[in-house]
Amino acid sequence: MTTSEQLYREAVKYMPAGVNSPVRAFRSVGGQPVFMARGEGAHMEDVDGNRYLDFCGSWGPLILGHRHPKVQEAVEGVVRNGWTFGTPVSLEVDLAKMVVEKLAPLEMVRFVNSGTEAAMSAIRLARGYTGRDHVLKFSGCYHGHVDYLLVEAGSGLATFGTASSAGVPEDFARLTATMPLDDLAGLERLFKENGEQLACAAIEGVPANNGLLIQDRAYVQRLRELCTEYGVMLLFDEVLSGFRMPEVLACEHYGITPDMIALGKVIGGGMPVGAYGGKREVMEHIAPLGNVYQAGTLSGNPAAMAAGLATLQTYYETDVPKQIETLGTHLDKALASLLADVPDLGYVRLGSLFWFYFYAREAPRSAEAIDGRCGEAYARIHAALLSKGIYMAPSAYEVGFLNTAMTTGDLDRFVRALEEVKTEGLFP
Ligand SMILES: *Cc1c(COP(=O)(O)O)cnc(C)c1O
DSSP: OOHHHHHHHHHHHHSGGGOSSGGGGOTTTOSOOOOEEEEEBTEEEETTSOEEEESSGGGTTOTTOBTOHHHHHHHHHHHTTOSOOSSOOHHHHHHHHHHHHHOTTOSEEEEESSHHHHHHHHHHHHHHHHOOOEEEEETTOOOOSOGGGSEEOOSTTOOBOEESSTTSOHHHHTTEEEEOTTOHHHHHHHHHHHGGGEEEEEEESSOOSSSOOOOOHHHHHHHHHHHHHHTOEEEEEOTTTTTOBTTBSHHHHHTOOOSEEEEOGGGGBTBSOEEEEEOHHHHTTBTTTSSBOOOOTTTTOHHHHHHHHHHHHHHHHTTHHHHHHHHHHHHHHHHHHHHTTOTTEEEEEETTEEEEEESOSSOOSSGGGSOTTHHHHHHHHHHHHHHTTEEOOSSTTSOEEOOTTOOHHHHHHHHHHHHHHHHTTOOO
8 A cells, every 4th residue: 555545544534535625535536635745846746755747736826836946935034033923014015015016906905815715805895895795606617615606507597596515505695696608698688687786796817617718808808898887896816817827817818907806826826825906995995994894813924925925026037927838839739739630639728727628629618518528538537647647636627737847848748648648548
């Protein structure tokens, strides 16, 4: 038995399915989770000494790869003096100044500890600001595990949602309208019928938690117009897309300005950080200036702020979007030739995010357009890649992440591994 297997046996005794976040349990690809011991650059090593090229990147934060020296130094330097005070610290000012100066939609920002909190708090603010209760979300978009966001579209003609998790009261779910993505006519209709009830429309900058569902520019721009027309706050949840687009933010990619954005993942450089922000006039409704309450014992703690600041400083100093484009273009070319004669396996990339889709002639733009048979096909490829030292997220619906520690040589190794998988007859 491997050390990973031994650890997993222990883990399941004390934690549900042995994990602290469900997808880590490998349920959708089969097999058992691998316990990691250390990371370095583009690679991580498990407790049994196996080395992997890492396309999961801790689910998004590690845009500079594992243990980037600047980030490690910054965190180590800070913790020598203490890692939380529960008072303001200068690093909060530095990181806030940096994101407000760099990100156009932000005039003010508040830091929290996770992407879930960022989206939840932004929506509370939208409700407080507009005095309305209802929220619009899009199926396939993930905004964290907030009660009223764990909903799916209601059956039949009902616009408002039903809970997708036990423990979420139907009364909460009813406050959330759910729409498929990429449905312009449906969107027009929903705003016409319910627009005046909506406090907020929340959309992932680029939906990337249920496949990589790149939206048409015209669709997103129309959503922006409808929100303005009906007095609805447009929340771009850029927890995943933020700092992963060629234009840095997805809203810039689509050429629109949302009312609020939520950030997470990259902004903490691998520490628990989320952030939300928007116009000063809106943000001043947050306590203690305004009556929308939101707080956090560890929010803005120096260790987390140091990791985020060092990550973003490096991001801008070394022009990460440009580095990523070089890597991405290299990967696009290699995969285009590998997949040219595989009609049932497609690849799509935007910035540092990529995704394989199955049984479709073009990249899906809505959750409904994803073929349900993808899970089985992906599971075979996932297991084969894992055995060849390539770590992909353990679900067909999760994207792959590029980072700047990767080299074109690493990407060639990835493509060679995929070539072997193809030769082994494991492609659909
Ligand atoms: C990951 C993610 C979240 C939740 O962030 P956590 O830090 O896991 O709470 C919210 N929204 C989007 C778009 C995400 O990708």
